[in-house]
Amino acid sequence: MKHFIWLFIGFLALVSCENNQRELNELKKQVDSLTRAVSEKDSMIAQLNGTIVKLQCPADQRIAKAKSLVDEGKFEQALGEIRSLKELFPNSTEANSSSILIETINKKREEARKEEERIKALGFKAIKESSNFKIGYNTIAIGSISIGNRFTFDSYDDSWFYKDADRGTKFVSAQMTVTSTDHDPKLPQFAIYKIAGGKMTLVDKFMTRFARWRDYGAYLGNYHDSSNDFAKVSTVKFKIGVQVDNTVLAGAYAIIVKKENKLYSYYDRYRNPPLSYEGSVDYPQTLSVGDFSNNYGLVKCFNLK
Numbered sequence: 683m684k685h686f687i688w689l690f691i692g693f694l695a696l697v698s699c700e701n702n703q704r705e706l707n708e709l710k711k712q713v714d715s716l717t718r719a720v721s722e723k724d725s726m727i728a729q730l731n732g733t734i735v736k737l738q739c740p741a742d743q744r745i746a747k748a749k750s751l752v753d754e755g756k757f758e759q760a761l762g763e764i765r766s767l768k769e770l771f772p773n774s775t776e777a778n779s780s781s782i783l784i785e786t787i788n789k790k791r792e793e794a795r796k797e798e799e800r801i802k803a804l805g806f807k808a809i810k811e812s813s814n815f816k817i818g819y820n821t822i823a824i825g826s827i828s829i830g831n832r833f834t835f836d837s838y839d840d841s842w843f844y845k846d847a848d849r850g851t852k853f854v855s856a857q858m859t860v861t862s863t864d865h866d867p868k869l870p871q872f873a874i875y876k877i878a879g880g881k882m883t884l885v886d887k888f889m890t891r892f893a894r895w896r897d898y899g900a901y902l903g904n905y906h907d908s909s910n911d912f913a914k915v916s917t918v919k920f921k922i923g924v925q926v927d928n929t930v931l932a933g934a935y936a937i938i939v940k941k942e943n944k945l946y947s948y949y950d951r952y953r954n955p956p957l958s959y960e961g962s963v964d965y966p967q968t969l970s971v972g973d974f975s976n977n978y979g980l981v982k983c984f985n986l987k
Contacts, residue, residue, distance in 0.1 A: 741767060745776040748783060755794070757787050805880055805971060806936070809980045817870050817941045823859040824872075824981050829931065830855075833923035835891035836955060838898050847925055854937070855923035856981075857893065865913040868943035871963040874924055877934035877986060882969040885935070886924050890945060890959050893919040903956035910957065937981035940965060 739747075744767040751760035764784065768777045815822045833853040836843040847853050854874060860867070869890060875882035892910050900907035908914035926935075945959040966973075974980060 741771040741774040741776040744771075745780065745783070748780070752783065752787055752790065755790075757791055760787060806877060806882070806980075806983060806986060809971065809974050809983075811980050811982050813981060815870075815939055815941065815979050817939075818943050819862055819864045820867055820869065820943060821861040822870060822939070823861075824937075825857045825859070827854070827856040827937070827982060829853070833921070833925075835893065835921040835923070836901060837894040838896070838901050841898070845923070845925075851925050851927050852931060853923050854888075854926055854931075855921060856937075858890070858920040858922050859917060860920065861917040862912050863916070866947055867912055868961075869920075869945040869959055870939055870941070870943055871945055871961075872922055872924075872937060872939050872981065873963075873965045874926060874930075875936050875938050875969060876930050877936060877983070880970060882936060882938070884965050884967050884969075885926060885930055887962065887965065888922040888924045891921050891923070892955065892957075893921045895955065901955050903951060903954070932985075934984065934986045936983045936986075938965075938969070939979045939981060941977055941979060 744763050748760045748763040748767070751757075751763065761784070764780045767774070767780060771777050813824045829852050831847045831852060832844050833847075833855045834842045834844045845853070856872075858872075860869060871890065872888040874885045874888070876885055877883075894909075895901040896907045896909060899905060910918055912918060940963050942963055944963045945961045948958050948960040950956055950958075969978065
């Protein structure tokens with residue numbers, strides 16, 4: 683009898699386990715179904731959000747952005763905008779007229795390719811020299827480049843300060859006029875590079891000094907000289923100079939400007955003059971022809987055959 687009872691209890695336990703397993707399987711199916719439903723809803727929400735973001739920029743804004751990108755020379759990005767325009771607004775006037783813009787892109791691409799080939803063929807001779815540069819809020823004009831034994835600056839009355847070149851070197855110097863819309867602008871710094879084949883190598887960077895002071899008292903800082911204060915005038919004159927070995931000057935070299943304003947104004951009452959420009963622009967050790975498309979400007983090449 684006891685044996686029968688134990689068998690009966692085992693049978694009940696087995697039935698109970700099977701029932702629990704069926705319930706667990708059913709519950710798992712429901713969870714899987716809900717998970718799929720949530721995933722589908724999340725995907726649908728993501729797609730709708732993406733559509734909302736795209737539709738927030740209508741057809742006229744997209745074609746305007748594409749034109750702006752073309753003007754900046756960003757042709758691939760412009761084509762991407764046109765593709766989005768055609769996909770989202772296929773029947774719009776802007777989409778129908780975009781073929782004209784695509785033709786413009788193809789034309790500009792071909793012009794850029796030909797210009798690149800021309801530059802490769804001519805090397806640094808293909809780079810246009812300029813004495814005027816627009817760098818941020820500054821307009822820079824370089825004039826009267828000279829090579830000699832003395833660099834003069836900080837003039838006043840009929841006097842000036844100067845640095846004499848060491849033996850075997852000379853100073854390359856120039857006048858620099860800066861017109862700025864900022865009341866305390868940072869300034870660019872010029873550099874000199876020697877040229878060998880298709881590569882320029884950094885020689886040194888120019889120092890920047892004021893060209894003239896109203897008189898000696900202004901130079902000493904006894905009273906303010908408005909002509910050297912961008913808060914008072916928009917244009918200030920400077921002198922730039924760098925000492926270069928004669929072996930460099932005998933070969934091919936160039937004056938370069940990186941289109942970056944980094945020199946900052948510094949005031950120290952106990953220095954003469956108390957106002958100066960400090961800091962340094964980070965120039966690479968070497969430059970190639972391709973670097974001059976956007977980031978660098980060529981003032982002048984010397985002895986380039």
